[in-house]
Amino acid sequence: MSQYIQVAEEEGDEPMEVPSEDDGTLLLSTLSAQFPGACGLKYRNPDTGSMRGIRLADGRLYPPDTEWSNRIYVAVFPKSENKRKSGPPTTNSTPSTTTSPVVNEEQDSLAARSKKYERQKCSDLIVLGLPWKSNEEDLRKYFSQFGDLLMVQVKKDPKTGQSKGFGFIRFSDYEAQIKCMSQRHMIDGRWCDVRIPNSKDGAQQMMNRKVFVGRCTEDMTAEDLRSYFGKYGEVVDVFIPKPFRAFAFVTFADPEVSQGLCGEDHIIKGASVHISSAAPKNYDRQNDRKGTPTQAHPGFTGSYAPSPWSQGPRGTNQPIPNQGAPIAQGSLPNNLGLGNLSLGALHINPAMLAAAQAMLSGQGGWGPIGLVSQGNNPPPQGGTITPNSATVTGGGGETSSQASVQSFGSIGSGSQGAAPVPPPVPNNNSFLGWGSSQGSEPGGSPGVGWGTPQSKPGGTWN
């Protein structure tokens, strides 16, 4: 007979009840639906005082002594380098809905830097599907459950002030980001998805001392940028086009520095700027093929699979076809592998990207595009593709980049008719139930071990 088992995220935390199966076991998928990333269960044995692990076999957790009884269990997560809870207990408590630049700039101090660069970096995340009425405060309230937020934005129509139904957030802690991306979110009565924005560069561009700083605000002066980026290395030049064009160029003395920053989002004066490699003028045109939209800064326009593990196949414990990770086992990797370029849910690392690009683009596209016009850089070394660093030298043309990513990204893209490759899943529209069906989910289809995280289903959808 089925029963509910009390599970807490950490010892001492408020437990939540998760349902067992009829045979008394607890599906790991059920557990991980509520505790994304959980890979096991444990409890403190009162006799010995030590923690006791729960037996796990074939994706099922077995009750100790044939009985779960009333004790509170604790979810087990893949080991992380330091096991503090989400977010450092720093000064990071800004009640305002916008970013506090001071905090962020402090966090990026030199002392923290070496550490930071060993860890996975947070990136801005796009929140899709927001109710029209949700504002930044709502978002902040909701998403702080995952960790400290550095930035919250709801995109609005400048004229009407009406929300466009999506926004951006940024966590300070990468674990918070991972956790957040591993599930869907019920916000004010709508299911929302959190993904890495497409605007994020999938593959980095080549060694270049100059970086493009996008999304600058008008109050950012050259001096601001110089002092901000000076933390990362010697800045030899800052260029801000006049009149205001919302971007700037920063040139470092050391290409390693500029390279290391590429692909990142930084928060300066409360605004999230995006750093990418400064592409030479006309770079895109020359490399453009068959009418691909021209883009000076190729973005990652593939569609991201909406974290399929958050919602396992209904009532089953089947792995999701074509999903690279053993998600059915619930083992959400805690770090999705260094060098994953923060691609989040998809396990694409530079090596994969490189391979895909190579395949899809025939050849060409891997030349040292940026180097030639730069002139003052060392010639490309053989093998400058470094699969395990977060940067890939040698950039593909953006056409190939897009193509390659889309073929990955079509996983479970549901009703996104635009995907060039059909989803490699059974032709089953109820697959994961994403698609466009808002409101089909909460309360529907029983037997799925995923209720609503904390909020109110049954609300109205609009």
Added chain:
DNA sequence: GTTGAGCGTT
């Protein structure tokens, strides 16, 4: 006081 896939005043 409407809408529901997308991608941020490059």
